[in-house]
Amino acid sequence: MAQGKNGSTATPTWSANVTDKQQPKVPVFIGIATGLGALLWLAPFMGLNSVLNPAKLANIFGGAGSQVNNFLALLGTLGAVTSTITTIIIGALSDRTRSRWGRRTPWIVVGSVLTAAVMVGLGMINDRSQLPIFIVLWCLIQTFINMIVAPLIAVIADRVAPQHRGTISSIYAIGYVIGQYGGPVVGGRFMSSTNPGLVNTGYFVLAVLMLVSGPVAALIMHEKSSLGMVTEKLDWSGFVKAFVFPIHNVRNFYLALFGKMMINIAVTAFGVYQVFILTSGMGLDSSNAGKYVSLMGTATMITAIIFSSTSGAISDKLGTRKWPVAFAAVLTAIGTILPFVFQNPSTMIWYGIIAGTGSGIFFSVDQALNLEVLPNPENSAKDLGILNFANTGAQILAPVLGALIFDMVGHKYLPILPILSIIALVGAVLVLMIKE
Template sequence: MDANHSETPQSNWHATVADEQQPKTPILVGIAVALGALLWLAPFMGLNSILNPAKLANIFGGPGAKVNNFLALLGTLGAVTSTITTIIIGALSDRTRSRFGRRTPWILWGSILTAAVMVGLGLIKDQSQLPLFIILWCGIQTFINMIVAPLIAVIADQVAPQHRGTISSIYAIGYVIGQYGGPVIGGRFLSTSNPGLVNTGYFILAIMMLLSGPVAAILMREKSSLDMPKEKLDMSGFVKAFIFPIHKVRNFYLALFGKMMINIAVTAFGTYQIFFLTTGMGLGSTAAGKYVSLMGTATMVTAIIFSSTSGMISDKLHTRKWPVAFAALLTAIGTMLPFILRTPSAMIWYGIIAGTGSGIFFAVDQALNLEVLPDPETAAKDLGILNFANTGAQILAPVLGAVLFSMVGKQYMPILPFLAIIALVGAVLVLMINEHKTV
């Protein structure tokens, strides 16, 4: 017997579900992960996009360089913290044994701790407390990963491969609504006449965050993991639990870097969108803000529509990589339109075309990620590593944008063709994935 395993027979526990064991689509699991995603992502986006900048503007006496620099610091530290903690928490989740399963305890405690830290952020009032603001923000990036990494792993645990596209589509609906709806909720707590209303926003969003864990746990009804084989944390066990995978990983790393390229293109476009409209197209701030809002609406609507159907279509087509590559192609096309047309309406067309790509990507990429995992027993840890495609893009996109800005003569519009090429590189990497084969 393997020295890493106990002598007790462990035949009743399985890390995943085979197609023949699950003839019907487990819709309830899809609803559980979708609502869980909506209830953690909406509060996070409301804080990150709206309430944090508003609170810092109140603290510093108005928007300006100090606010921008502090937000950049928060973004960098938060992304680094999230990258590290999501892998660690995922690995610990994979090894958790409880009557409530591997994921449920983490999801429940994550929602409680994240909500508590959000309340703490809401109580910060002046510049003397800014070091505490940084600590609490890194705390949020840590505790929220107690929800994120295990929640996504639930699909790998409880959904057979033939249904993962459909369940990923349901998950994507909650994710998209949370991503675009969170800033809308946060905006309700902005008031020129009552700056203190921002703090109320933190408390209300904390309640949403608090609900994410219990709602998901009740609906997904995870089985006990007490029968899971017990492994010693010797050197071999440590490598399996915490280190980047090294066996049967060609597809895994192609998916990781393909996803990162696509995310870098999208993130960099979002970072500089206001400058494309002002410096690039000559609009004033008010008019630019109007087009950003219209573009955001177009992106949200098309993303919701296509995220709700693309996963099911990929199930029927028995492929993940082709829809994801097509989504990257749409992103590249949408990115080129403002460069070619040089009119503000091109930004709305970007929202429609790239939003369609985002909807397809959100739905099918998650299913693709699940199918390139090297080992179902380390699903949460490996999904945490794949999440580096998101956090890495947040770190690299502004840096790459600044480098390109300098390369093209300190202009913004010529950046766009480079971003389109980066998205296409992501598509090529995804197409190199060898589906239906162990590599």
């Protein structure tokens, strides 16, 4: 075996194995690159998905209600199906990319440019006749953004030894949680009862952040050339290896997949309906709802940053991943049910504090858990793409379940929350079933 340029061992087939002995020091720049990359793609996406899309659709349809809910459910379903397919394909193709800039860099940079361009297009849609174009553009966003997401996550598997994965996952999680909750904070600043056109400006501002996500990550991680790597043939066995879901030694893999999907459904559904919980559920106008969304996002972001910065390293020392992830799910369940119990806008801030603590723990440790349940490290990008179905599946199911529950409980938003809390607890049980 020959020694690769990045410190890993080169073999006839692609391998992401970097041993603890080969990497005695924490690869901090990899953590910074993936953390900043995650922040700069996720913040714009969450700003659109959680705030600007619902606000724009409410403007187009003349107010919140079943029409908006159904359209959001349609967007979530079509977009997430697109994302599920493309993330696996792009992950597998990035494994096999040979260029002077490496395997991941070309995808990350091109993906950020294309996604930003489509976001600008979304911001220019203002009436019902353009809604079919809105759907097409949203599916394109789900495709192009996976050119950033799938390769970026695979960088951790490529270039981080097992003993450092909790620490690097913490750094990655800091960027992720700032994006997750900071995006809605930024998006909330573009909501206005008197100036609906301000929503469009929000799309353009967030597109700029998306545009720089790929180049920033690529410059910092400085991936080596992959031209000298062996190119695998895509015959039938190569195709199966590249694209088919794993079927051997997969118990922990699928428990992690569906466990985190349940947790993400609770978080995603809450995010999708947070504006309507405050407006239709608690009687606030759009401007005041936007203020509470920003306050809640700020509280969530602060607590999540605090706990994400330490939880991964602590899990390294404790030698466990599943218990911190399950505890995070319980905190998410508690935070989710509070607005239903007290029905006061201030409880949304308490959601931010409690669920933010859970999110910090979850995002920090969950990524390390994902890396350790992979059936075959040589297919890490593809299998991590499959695990990403926990996120895309949540995007499919959260709006659909929310719309169904909305109809079942008499067209009310607050009664959705106890059910979301139970879903988060189911996720905790599934994670605890993983055998470490």
